[in-house]
Amino acid sequence: MKFYMFRGSPRAFKVMAVANHLGLDYELQPLDPTKGEHLTAEYAAVNPNKRIPAMEDDGFILWESNAITQYLASKKPEAGLLPPDGQARAQMNQWQFWDMSSWDPACAPIVFERLVKKMLGMGEPDPAKIQEGEQNFRHYAQVLNDNLKGRKFVTGNTVTLADFSLGAQLNLAQPAQFPLAPFDEIKRWHASLMELPAWRTALARCGVVTDL
Numbered sequence: 001m002k003f004y005m006f007r008g009s010p011r012a013f014k015v016m017a018v019a020n021h022l023g024l025d026y027e028l029q030p031l032d033p034t035k036g037e038h039l040t041a042e043y044a045a046v047n048p049n050k051r052i053p054a055m056e057d058d059g060f061i062l063w064e065s066n067a068i069t070q071y072l073a074s075k076k077p078e079a080g081l082l083p084p085d086g087q088a089r090a091q092m093n094q095w096q097f098w099d100m101s102s103w104d105p106a107c108a109p110i111v112f113e114r115l116v117k118k119m120l121g122m123g124e125p126d127p128a129k130i131q132e133g134e135q136n137f138r139h140y141a142q143v144l145n146d147n148l149k150g151r152k153f154v155t156g157n158t159v160t161l162a163d164f165s166l167g168a169q170l171n172l173a174q175p176a177q178f179p180l181a182p183f184d185e186i187k188r189w190h191a192s193l194m195e196l197p198a199w200r201t202a203l204a205r206c207g208v209v210t211d212l
């Protein structure tokens with residue numbers, strides 16, 4: 001199994017962390033965004049969106065990070081990352097959809113302004129975009145923080161794919177200066193994810209944007 005990725009990408013990180021948690025073997029195919037290696041015709045044949053991550057498993061190709069995590073988890077249902085029960089599964093899906101609709105788009109503009117622009121030589125952060133991004137971030141962080149009250153993990157007391165999906169962006173909290181100060185539940189939860197061996201191994205292999 002092969003994962004196409006950028007080093008430092010939280011979306012690639014979550015796929016790697018889930019594979020680690022499940023004990024699945026994989027190889028990495030790093031692409032260099034500073035050289036536009038994701039924009040080639042060869043890569044467009046893998047992911048026509050020209051984005052990472054993407055996965056190849058014995059000729060089967062899949063893109064969209066959360067879809068890849070579900071595919072991986074379905075290989076090892078006994079691990080419990082993809083709850084089998086209807087309501088528990090639906091709740092897990094709810095948070096993974098919320099990740100794509102709300103949380104990832106709230107985090108990404110701050111990461112872009114503070115980290116990606118620097119990496120790609122695109123100039124200084126735009127203060128107006130940072131202000132707007134931080135306001136949006138606070139709105140969604142409040143939703144997540146409130147949900148985590150009384151729960152160890154996002155959907156209850158066991159870890160699921162929702163934790164891998166939502167927690168991945170927080171690896172960038174310090175370098176991207178996410179305004180996390182009032183959100184103690186999020187900080188507590190992310191610290192517990194950082195203790196997972198699968199999380200640590202993925203961080204070591206994937207790095208963060210600032211390592212580039």
Ligand SMILES: N[C@@H](CCC(=O)N[C@@H](CS)C(=O)NCC(=O)O)C(=O)O
Binds near residue numbers: 009012051053063066
């Ligand atoms: N919803 C997609 C987003 C993929 C995405 O935007 N990936 C970024 C890197 S983290 C990318 O490839 N950006 C390259 C570009 O926009 O040119 C997923 O979760 O897989």
